[in-house]
Each structure stands twice: as C-alpha cells, then as structure tokens.
Amino acid sequence: MDAAIEATAGQFELNEDQRAIQEMAEAFAADRVAPNALEWDRKKHFPADVIRETGPLGLGGIYIRDDVGGSALGRLDAVLIFEALSRACPAFASFISIHNMAAWMIDSFGNDEQRHRFLPKLTSMEWLASYCLTEPGSGSDAAALKTRAIRSGGNGSDYVLNGAKQFISGAGDSDVYVTMVRTGEDGPKGISTLVIPKDAPGLSFGAVENKMGWHMQPTRQVIFEDCKVPAENLLTGEGSGFRIAMAGLDGGRLNIAACSLGGAQSALDKALAYAGERSAFGQKINQFQSLQFKLADMETGLQAARVLLYTAASKLDRKTHDASKWSAMAKRFVTDTGFDVANDALQIHGGYGYLHDYGIEKLVRDLRVHQILEGTNEIMRVIIARHLIAR
Numbered sequence: 001m002d003a004a005i006e007a008t009a010g011q012f013e014l015n016e017d018q019r020a021i022q023e024m025a026e027a028f029a030a031d032r033v034a035p036n037a038l039e040w041d042r043k044k045h046f047p048a049d050v051i052r053e054t055g056p057l058g059l060g061g062i063y064i065r066d067d068v069g070g071s072a073l074g075r076l077d078a079v080l081i082f083e084a085l086s087r088a089c090p091a092f093a094s095f096i097s098i099h100n101m102a103a104w105m106i107d108s109f110g111n112d113e114q115r116h117r118f119l120p121k122l123t124s125m126e127w128l129a130s131y132c133l134t135e136p137g138s139g140s141d142a143a144a145l146k147t148r149a150i151r152s153g154g155n156g157s158d159y160v161l162n163g164a165k166q167f168i169s170g171a172g173d174s175d176v177y178v179t180m181v182r183t184g185e186d187g188p189k190g191i192s193t194l195v196i197p198k199d200a201p202g203l204s205f206g207a208v209e210n211k212m213g214w215h216m217q218p219t220r221q222v223i224f225e226d227c228k229v230p231a232e233n234l235l236t237g238e239g240s241g242f243r244i245a246m247a248g249l250d251g252g253r254l255n256i257a258a259c260s261l262g263g264a265q266s267a268l269d270k271a272l273a274y275a276g277e278r279s280a281f282g283q284k285i286n287q288f289q290s291l292q293f294k295l296a297d298m299e300t301g302l303q304a305a306r307v308l309l310y311t312a313a314s315k316l317d318r319k320t321h322d323a324s325k326w327s328a329m330a331k332r333f334v335t336d337t338g339f340d341v342a343n344d345a346l347q348i349h350g351g352y353g354y355l356h357d358y359g360i361e362k363l364v365r366d367l368r369v370h371q372i373l374e375g376t377n378e379i380m381r382v383i384i385a386r387h388l389i390a391r
Contacts, residue, residue, distance in 0.1 A: 014080075021073070022080045028057060029088035037089035040216040041362050044208075046173055047092070047216060048128065054096060055125025062100050063251070064107045068115050069123035075251055076313040079258040086262025087269075090366040091214040093262065097255035098169050101248050102129035102178040106195060109235040109244050118176060118195060127175035132165040132196075132222050133245055140379050142180070143188040143242060147224060149181040157231055159183075159194060161202070161224035167373075171220035172205040174198065179222070180245055183238045191241035195233045202227030213365030250316055250324050252374045253331035257309050260338030260370045261302065267345035267363045268298050274349055291348065298341045305334040325387040332380035335370040342367050 014022070032050050040047055054060060062078045064070025078100070085093035103122045107115060121127040138144040147163025161181060168177075177196040184190030196203065206221030235244060272295065275286035285291055312330035315323040342363045346353035353360040371377050 018077060018080060021077055022084055024057060025059070025081045025084035026087070028054065029085045029092075033085065033088035033092050037092065037216070038356065038359060038362065040089070041091070042215075042356065044215045044218075046170075046218050048173060051092070051095065051099075051128065052125040055123070059096055060099065060125040061103055061107070061119065061123030064100075064103055064119060064123055065115075068107065068119035070103075070107065070119070071123075074313075074317040075254060076310060076317055078251070079254055079309060079313045082255050082258035083262040083265070086259040087266045089216070090259045090263035090363065090370075091216045093259045094214065094256065094370075095169060095217050097252065097259065098131055099125075099129045099174075101252050101255070102131045102176065104251065105131075105178050105193065105235065105244055105248055108247070109193065109240070110195075114195070114233070114235070122176065128170060128173065129176045129178060130168050130170040130174040130222075131248075132168050132177050132179040134166050134168075136164060136166045136221075140376055142245060143191070144186075145180060145182060145191065147179070147181045149183050149192065149194060149229070151183075151231065152228075153231075159229045159231055159234070161194075161196075161227040161229060163224050164206075165222040167209070167219055168222045169214070169217045169219055171218060171222050172208075173218055177203075177222060178235075180241045183241075188242035189239050191245070192238045193235040193241040193244045194229050195235065196227070196229050200227055200229050211369075213362070213367070213369055215365075249375060250327040253327045253380075254309065254313050254316065256370050256374045257305075257312075257331045257334035257338075260335045260367050261305055261309060263363050263367050264302055264305075264338035264341040267342040267360060268295075268302060270358070270360060271295065271298070271345035271348045274352070285348075294344055294348065298344055301337045302341055305330075305337045309334050322387065325384055328375075328380040328383040328387075331374060332377045332384070335367070336377060339364070339367045339371060 058071035061070030062073050066072045082093045082097055103119060106118050122129055133142055135145050149159040149161045152158050152160045175198050179194050179196050180191055181194055182190050183192040202225050204223045206223060209219040211219055275291060276284060278285045309330045312326035315326045346360045346364050349358060349360050352358050
C-alpha cells in the first residue's frame with residue numbers, strides 16, 4: 001500500500017484485519033490480474049478461471065453471511081477490496097462487484113431455502129452471477145421496465161417470462177441471473193425479483209456488444225421468450241422487486257466508485273513514473289511547473305475522492321439516515337474525478353498514452369462507463385438535491 005493511500009486510510013483507523021484484507025487483494029491483483037489485463041482487453045477475453053480463483057479468498061461473497069460461505073465483511077472492507085483490484089484492472093474488479101451485488105440480494109431478501117440453494121456455489125465462485133435490471137427502453141427510469149412474468153403451471157408453480165434486458169455484464173457466461181420483472185401493475189409496485197438459472201427453458205442471449213471499454217467482460221442482451229422459471233425462485237414476494245433493486249444501489253454505487261478510484265490511482269502512478277523518465281528541452285518533464293500543477297491537482301482530487309468514498313462506506317456500514325445521499329455524492333464525485341485523472345494521465349503521456357501497451361488508454365476507456373452505470377451521474381445529482389430539499 002503506497003503512502004498516499006496509507007495516509008487516507010489512517011484517517012479511518014483501519015484495523016489490522018482491514019489492512020490484511022487490503023494487502024491480500026493487492027497481492028492477488030498484482031500476481032494474477034495486472035500481468036494479463038492488457039491481453040484480456042485486447043482479445044476481449046473473459047477470464048472466468050481467474051475470477052473463480054477469488055472464491056477461496058472470500059471475494060465471492062464479501063458482505064454475505066458466513067453460514068452460506070460468505071465473508072460477512074462490511075462496506076468499507078468491500079471498498080478497500082475493489083479499490084485494490086481496480087489498480088490492476090477496473091473491468092475485472094467491476095465484474096466481481098456485480099457478482100457480489102446479485103449474491104447480496106439473494107442473501108438479504110431470499111428465504112433460508114433459497115439462500116442455502118444458491119449462495120454456497122456463488123460465494124465459492126463455482127457459479128457466477130449477473131444482475132438484470134436495465135431494459136432497451138428503460139435505463140434511468142427503472143420503474144418503467146416491461147419484462148413480464150405471468151404465473152402458470154399447476155397451482156401457479158411457475159412463472160413464464162417475456163421481454164429482454166440490456167447491457168448485462170457476464171450475460172451468457174454467468175450461471176445465475178437475478179432479474180427484475182413485472183408481475184403486476186405499471187410502476188414500482190408491480191415489480192418482482194426472480195433468480196433465474198442459465199439453463200432455464202426459453203432463456204437466450206444476444207450478440208456480444210462492441211463496447212468502448214470493459215472489453216474483458218462480455219455484455220449482451222438477456223432475452224426471455226416464454227422462459228419458464230419456478231415460482232420458488234421468487235425473492236420475498238410479488239411487488240417487492242423495486243425495493244430490492246433500490247436497496248442494492250447504495251452499495252453498488254460505492255463499489256463502482258471504488259473501481260474508479262483504483263483505476264485512477266493506477267493512472268496517476270503511471271503518469272508520475274513516466275514524467276520522471278521522459279525528457280524534453282533538456283530536462284525531465286516533471287521539472288516543468290505546468291506539469292507539476294497538473295500532478296498536484298490529480299493527487300488532490302484523488303485524496304478528496306478517497307476521503308469522501310471511505311466516509312460514505314462507513315455511513316452505509318452504520319446505516320446512518322444520510323447514507324444514501326453520501327453514497328450518491330461519492331459515486332458522482334469519485335467517478336467524475338477518476339475519469340478526469342485518467343484522462344490527464346493520458347495527456348501527460350502524450351502520443352504514448354494513446355498506445356495500448358502503455359495501459360493508459362485502457363484505463364480511460366474502462367473508467368468512462370462508471371459515470372453512467374449504477375445510476376448516471378445526472379441522476380446522482382437529482383438524488384442529492386432531493387435529500388437537501390427534504391431536509
């Protein structure tokens with residue numbers, strides 16, 4: 001852990017266990033992810049085998065209860081993990097975050113039978129999970145989703161689904177899909193949550209999307225055509241889905257902010273190293289005051305982002321009344337700052353920053369989507385303002 005991160009972590013008095021967790025994630029990322037990240041990106045390869053290696057480390061169920069194999073850690077612990085993993089590859093860390101969100105929904109809203117049926121294989125990473133909320137016609141307006149699930153079979157023993165989900169990370173490769181569907185009236189009260197196995201009849205996947213970043217993650221549509229799912233896979237009860245979706249967003253926003261923070265820290269580290277090696281006009285470029293000012297602003301922005309993120313995670317752990325506002329503030333500020341720092345790092349590298357082998361352009365591409373997913377940063381501003389006005 002470098003001095004900059006250690007200084008910020010010290011403000012939160014990380015205990016010995018948290019430091020050990022952080023160091024474990026950093027070591028795994030440095031050994032198994034960083035050496036391969038550029039090749040995975042270039043070949044658009046989904047490293048399921050390496051992802052599964054995180055299971056024995058406890059990263060398949062970071063904040064899942066331990067009776068089903070989870071690590072039972074807190075949200076600040078999770079932030080430390082995702083920040084560390086993202087210094088090697090934000091796209092890799094982001095998939096681990098999505099998997100954990102899906103598993104957390106089952107752990108938090110499933111009954112005992114559901115928890116013990118699904119979670120041991122998810123926490124061990126034997127099974128991978130995806131989360132299905134967004135649809136082709138509804139992004140930020142999640143309550144407008146149209147994928148319909150109708151009770152059928154003897155005594156309503158099954159649901160039959162028709163519709164499609166859009167921009168689903170891991171689609172086609174994941175084993176379980178935690179999916180928001182419409183079982184009732186229009187609006188949030190008609191939404192429910194089903195856990196859908198990959199082999200469900202009538203479930204299929206669209207072509208792999210060609211994306212700006214996150215190349216190591218396959219992104220596809222998830223398509224339901226008279227897809228049959230056992231009613232016993234319904235979480236909590238009909239009409240609870242929107243509440244489940246909203247409950248998962250605070251943690252998801254912190255996770256994706258942590259992925260931005262780690263990626264941006266990597267970009268700053270690369271920029272510092274390059275500026276100390278590259279010479280122009282008879283001196284190292286880090287001796288030019290204009291570049292020193294840029295580096296100073298990058299460091300200040302990252303430290304401010306780290307303090308805000310760690311504070312928000314601590315509030316979510318303590319379930320404070322303003323945790324949702326702080327999660328939205330952290331997501332907005334950290335992802336905007338992270339992208340700006342990565343973009344500045346590319347500028348410092350000049351033409352070399354545009355080359356794939358230097359790893360900077362990948363960070364810029366990977367971090368850009370963080371300003372969109374888990375609620376766009378425009379929606380984050382709406383949430384923050386509503387909290388202020390209602391105060």
